[in-house]
Amino acid sequence: MRATPLPPLMAVAAALLLTACGSQVPGRSSDESGPTTCDVTPPPKSTATATGGGHGAETDGVRITDVRGPAGDCAVFQVTNPHDKPFRYTVTFRFRPGNGAMPVNAARVLASVAPKATVTGMVDMPAQPRGTAAQPRGTVDGTQVEVVKVRSVPTEEAPAPGGPCPSSGVRVYTDEGDAAMGLRVVSLHLENCGTDTYHIEGYPRLSVLDDAHRKVEGLRILHDGSSVAGSTGADGPPRPLVLKPGERAHTGLVWRNTVLSGTPVNAPYVRVWAKPGAAPVMVTPELDLGTTGKLAVGPWKRTERQ
Known part of the structure; x- marks a missing residue:
């Protein structure tokens, strides 16, 4: 999409963002599978604690209810959906090892939490990134755990970059994006995963x-x-596209996070209609629009097969 390569957006955070494993129990999110430290070890006494958006404290409907394992290897949490429809939740936790090792993030996705329901989940502390001194699991070290971010979208509008094809016959989703000198570019992808052509x-x-x-x-x-910046790839005249099954298209969201006078605008979500009459999809590009008050979107372009 981009004519000028830009450094990866939030590269450091992305390197630390690891999806944790879990196991399915009554009342737990159905997308979790496999044992966690919470399951394979009894809840022994631990010096681990929950801080900030931690033990008992609620952050956007999420609270940590227990931290288990001698080194605080696993956190037990609850998610409450206050909405009138099912929502998909992505919760990011931060583990801070008490031995001074680098904090690590772990993300847990709960595919569908029913309206007004509360579900329980578990998340393991990820392994330390390469090059850091790792504290052996099972060592009492006073690990602290906190909820650092909660994102939620209606289940029926959740993006589907993989898995079964949505009933609409198309997938719409974003990538992690690029950033350079205050310029942001996030690609929006569309794939015809159905059986008919898509115009x-x-x-x-x-x-x-x-x-x-x-x-x-x-x-x-x-x-x-180009309304925001040139050489992003999200420009040019719009053209009609006919996508056969398996073919893809893309466009780009472009903005700057320039802050001058006024209150900066931070908006995590964008609801997208690929074309008139299409079912909406809610993506999470994490817009930090500064005080510019504008967001640009390019025309749909065919994605050439690699």
Whole structure:
């Protein structure tokens, strides 16, 4: 998509973001499988604690209820969905080993939490990144665990980069994006995973939402990435596309996080309609729009097979 390569957005965070394993028990998220430290060890006395958005404290509907293992290898948590429809939750935890080793993040995805329901999940502390002195598991070290980020989207609007093809016959999802000198570029991908051809033309329709899923008012959504910056690949005239099963298209979201006067706008979510009449998909590009008040989107372009 991009004519000019940009350094990876949040590269350090992405390197630390690891999906933890879990096991399915009554009341636990159905997407968890396999044993965790919580399951294979009894809950012994531990010097591990939960801090900040931690033990008992609630962060966006998530709270840590227990930290288990001699080294605090596993955290038990609960997620409460206050909405009137099922929501998919992605929760990021931070483990801070008491031996001074580098903090590590672990992400847990709960595919569908029923309306008004509370489910229990477990998350293991990931292994330390290469090059760091790792504390052996099972060693009492006073590990601290906290909830650092909670993101949620309606289950029926959740992006599907893999797995079974959605009932719409198309997948819509974003990548991690690029950032350089305050410029942000996130690719929006569309794949025809159905059995019929898919016709698409022009620009996707966007609605930007804040962390409470409310529409951000007063924001200008501009067509063509060059409205914000050149050489992003999200530019050029719109053209009609006919995607056969298995074929893909892409576009790009482009913005700057310049902060001048006023209150900066941070909006995690974007609701996307690939074309008029299409079912919406809610993606999480983590928009940090500064005080610019604008977001640009390019036209759909065919993605050539590698």
